[in-house]
Amino acid sequence: MRVAVLGPGAIGSLFGGRLARSGVDVTLVGRPGDHVTALDRDGLRLTLPDGTTERVAVDVTTDPAGVGPVDVVLVCVKAYDTRSALADATSLLADAAVCTFQNGLGNPETIAEFVPESRVLAGTTSHGATLESPGHVRHAGVGDTAVGNYFTDTSETATALARALTDAGIDTDVVADAPRAVWEKVLVNVGINAATALAGVPNGRLADTDPGERVLRRAVEEAAAVAAADGVELTTDPVAAASRVARRTAENHSSMRQDLDRGRKTEIDALNGEIVSRGREHGIDTPVNETLTDLVRLAES
Ligand SMILES: NC(=O)c1ccc[n+]([C@@H]2O[C@H](COP(=O)([O-])OP(=O)(O)OC[C@H]3O[C@@H](n4cnc5c(N)ncnc54)[C@H](O)[C@@H]3O)[C@@H](O)[C@H]2O)c1
Numbered sequence: 001m002r003v004a005v006l007g008p009g010a011i012g013s014l015f016g017g018r019l020a021r022s023g024v025d026v027t028l029v030g031r032p033g034d035h036v037t038a039l040d041r042d043g044l045r046l047t048l049p050d051g052t053t054e055r056v057a058v059d060v061t062t063d064p065a066g067v068g069p070v071d072v073v074l075v076c077v078k079a080y081d082t083r084s085a086l087a088d089a090t091s092l093l094a095d096a097a098v099c100t101f102q103n104g105l106g107n108p109e110t111i112a113e114f115v116p117e118s119r120v121l122a123g124t125t126s127h128g129a130t131l132e133s134p135g136h137v138r139h140a141g142v143g144d145t146a147v148g149n150y151f152t153d154t155s156e157t158a159t160a161l162a163r164a165l166t167d168a169g170i171d172t173d174v175v176a177d178a179p180r181a182v183w184e185k186v187l188v189n190v191g192i193n194a195a196t197a198l199a200g201v202p203n204g205r206l207a208d209t210d211p212g213e214r215v216l217r218r219a220v221e222e223a224a225a226v227a228a229a230d231g232v233e234l235t236t237d238p239v240a241a242a243s244r245v246a247r248r249t250a251e252n253h254s255s256m257r258q259d260l261d262r263g264r265k266t267e268i269d270a271l272n273g274e275i276v277s278r279g280r281e282h283g284i285d286t287p288v289n290e291t292l293t294d295l296v297r298l299a300e301s
């Protein structure tokens with residue numbers, strides 16, 4: 001299997017580096033900058049969850065046109081970069097299945113603007129990766145990973161990708177209902193990310209304080225109503241699931257908190273913002289998500 005990783009930041013470098021280390025033919029396709037320069041010059045420095053650091057040789061480029069045909073493209077840019085990244089990389093998409101590992105809603109639909117629906121895969125991962133410095137990524141937390149076809153029945157490519165990732169040390173399940181998997185992850189992020197970013201608290205405060213618990217519950221309940229109207233049948237209680245993740249990651253600063261703290265753009269539009277717009281389409285009021293979205297946009301501005 002030939003793989004391209006579009007957007008070798010934190011999670012893309014982790015997945016690409018693990019695949020390369022296990023012998024898969026993988027090319028990281030990034031934007032020009034210090035990180036790509038360091039990857040090209042020195043390889044990827046990968047600090048593992050046990051604290052040890054290893055160096056992995058990786059093929060990296062900023063020119064998608066030079067990569068040649070691939071079987072799978074893993075999309076690992078932030079949600080707000082999906083469309084422009086794919087538009088810049090159409091040469092990679094001729095025959096490839098395209099798999100998003102991003103958080104948020106709307107990424108598979110954006111990918112389907114570029115390739116037939118039968119080639120759109122969606123993955124979710126609870127692994128945590130942090131870009132420590134150019135060329136250096138820390139595998140901060142181990143978690144579940146799942147992948148499946150988003151619009152059609154499970155393809156051989158989805159199964160082969162799950163096997164390749166599992167062989168590379170990223171245990172990956174194939175899921176028949178990828179939209180549900182994506183939504184279940186979104187419901188966790190909708191409950192945790194904006195609230196922790198705005199309040200400047202670690203995730204655990206949303207499980208162990210009354211105001212935190214209230215904000216998480218209201219945001220997730222609204223979003224679950226939108227999921228149901230979108231035709232998604234949840235198999236777990238989404239409020240309990242989000243609270244469980246908040247407790248399990250109690251000391252973590254959520255990705256959105258880190259983005260706001262560092263003055264970076266957040267993925268609010270693909271998370272709470274998308275709940276608000278889909279809610280409007282379905283005639284469902286989402287005042288808590290609307291307020292969280294407006295406050296994050298205000299903070300970003
Ligand atoms: N980091 C994690 O632990 C983690 C875990 C699960 C899911 N995710 C999701 O994965 C996605 C990526 O997150 P991240 O933390 O790795 O972000 P990141 O900012 O570290 O990486 C994104 C990378 O994409 C690159 N990029 C942007 N536009 C590009 C383009 N046109 N062509 C090529 N590269 C381009 C950026 O330069 C950057 O290196 C997000 O949707 C995030 O929510 C991250």
Ligand SMILES: CC(C)(CO)[C@@H](O)C(=O)[O-]
Pocket residue numbers: 188189192193203245249252253254255256
């Ligand atoms: C699970 C999660 C909320 C933990 O911080 C993570 O997905 C994040 O920060 O985006």
